[in-house]
Amino acid sequence: CITQILTGEGESVRKGQVLFFIDQVPYRAALEVAVATRKSAEARLATTSMNYTNEQALQQGHVVGDASVATMRNALSEAEAALAQAKAQEVNARNNLSYTEVKSPVDGMASMIHWHVGSLVSSSISEPLVTVADDHEMYAYFSITENQAISLIQQYG
Numbered sequence: 001c002i003t004q005i006l007t008g009e010g011e012s013v014r015k016g017q018v019l020f021f022i023d024q025v026p027y028r029a030a031l032e033v034a035v036a037t038r039k040s041a042e043a044r045l046a047t048t049s050m051n052y053t054n055e056q057a058l059q060q061g062h063v064v065g066d067a068s069v070a071t072m073r074n075a076l077s078e079a080e081a082a083l084a085q086a087k088a089q090e091v092n093a094r095n096n097l098s099y100t101e102v103k104s105p106v107d108g109m110a111s112m113i114h115w116h117v118g119s120l121v122s123s124s125i126s127e128p129l130v131t132v133a134d135d136h137e138m139y140a141y142f143s144i145t146e147n148q149a150i151s152l153i154q155q156y157g
Contacts, residue, residue: 002119002129009112013104013132020102020129022121027097034086034093041079041086048072048079099123108132 004021007013055072058064104110111131115121121129144152 031093034090038086041083045079
């Protein structure tokens with residue numbers, strides 16, 4: 001839901017200016033979970049790597065067999081994959097949190113705002129929160145007859 005609206009209809013806005021805040025609480029919590037999951041995966045990988053190194057040393061001393069080393073190598077691969085997955089989830093959580101700050105893509109003028117604080121919004125809404133019109137250059141097109149054009153030229157030069 002929208003928690004804050006930082007612009008008004010018809011106001012001038014700058015590129016990168018935050019226009020809306022969407023409730024960040026669930027996205028911050030998801031990020032904290034993702035960070036904790038990554039740290040846990042890093043610790044698991046470090047432990048598994050250490051165990052694999054120890055297992056190799058034991059194999060050199062003929063204490064354990066090839067199967068034991070292969071099992072540890074597979075555990076190491078699994079720990080590496082879990083860390084990669086945790087890192088991807090963290091990136092995704094950071095991206096989702098960043099989407100809670102709706103920023104202007106260009107310098108321009110804010111359109112009508114049909115939403116208010118407390119409105120439930122999602123990525124699937126059909127109407128934008130606001131449209132920012134780049135007002136750097138404006139063109140006006142209209143039709144006049146040749147006689148009207150001549151009259152205007154004579155009148156205004």
